[in-house]
Amino acid sequence: MRIIVDTPENIARLAAKRYVALLKEKPNAVLGYATGSTPLGLYGELARLNAAGEVSFADAVTFNLDEYVGLDGTHDQSYRWFMDKNLFDRIDIKKENTHVPCGIGMTDEKAAGYDRQIEAAGGIDLQLLGIGNNGHIGFNEPGTPFGSVTHVVELTESTRQANARFFASIDEVPTAAVSMGIKTVMNARSIIFIALGSAKAEIVKKMICGEVTPEVPASVLQLHPDVEVYIDHAAAALL
Numbered sequence: 001m002r003i004i005v006d007t008p009e010n011i012a013r014l015a016a017k018r019y020v021a022l023l024k025e026k027p028n029a030v031l032g033y034a035t036g037s038t039p040l041g042l043y044g045e046l047a048r049l050n051a052a053g054e055v056s057f058a059d060a061v062t063f064n065l066d067e068y069v070g071l072d073g074t075h076d077q078s079y080r081w082f083m084d085k086n087l088f089d090r091i092d093i094k095k096e097n098t099h100v101p102c103g104i105g106m107t108d109e110k111a112a113g114y115d116r117q118i119e120a121a122g123g124i125d126l127q128l129l130g131i132g133n134n135g136h137i138g139f140n141e142p143g144t145p146f147g148s149v150t151h152v153v154e155l156t157e158s159t160r161q162a163n164a165r166f167f168a169s170i171d172e173v174p175t176a177a178v179s180m181g182i183k184t185v186m187n188a189r190s191i192i193f194i195a196l197g198s199a200k201a202e203i204v205k206k207m208i209c210g211e212v213t214p215e216v217p218a219s220v221l222q223l224h225p226d227v228e229v230y231i232d233h234a235a236a237a238l239l
């Protein structure tokens, strides 16, 4: 695990450089993406670099970590909508090469097909991760087995509360999601992890310095051979 502590602006720039380097070497790289507030700076930087002609996503393939169950891609809180608005509509990627799990009519059997799609694409070269206040990665809540593949998840109350800020009220926050499993994430060849802000300091400390346990899903990253952890000074405060 390589830990980089910097400002949010520099983190966006440094992380974006990884994409530029990877896509230069492998234009058809398979990229794993995340949603939430954390990647917005990076996505803005990728869009800027793409517009400046410094990187092309024309042959890239993407797989997103997760999606709410019950929201289709036209819902403005669906992760498909988020990705289109914040990244895919702003870069030269082919929409048909972008994958976000389907939130409608999802079952564990159908969800596991997502892992087969990833495998068929050659596996994920670079997976982006944020972290929930309870240590979740993707929507893998505490207690999720490390051997899990893409599956349907009941969201915890703490995750629903944390995400309620994007909805009109807590009642509108879906109660379930479909998420890549821990094993799916760990199969990525390289991982970029980003955490920003003081609210993440406690869980970042547990993830990096604590016991490797399903109770802190992100702690599994201690076992991955190629993880870059980008944290701002506020998130690094307890290290």
Ligand code: F6R
Pocket (backbone or CB within 6 Å): 033, 034, 035, 036, 037, 038, 039, 065, 066, 129, 130, 131, 132, 133, 136, 137, 138, 139
């Ligand atoms: C979303 C995802 C989640 C978020 C996490 C942090 O695709 O994978 O694990 O990374 O909930 O969310 P933010 O960035 O909003 O703090």
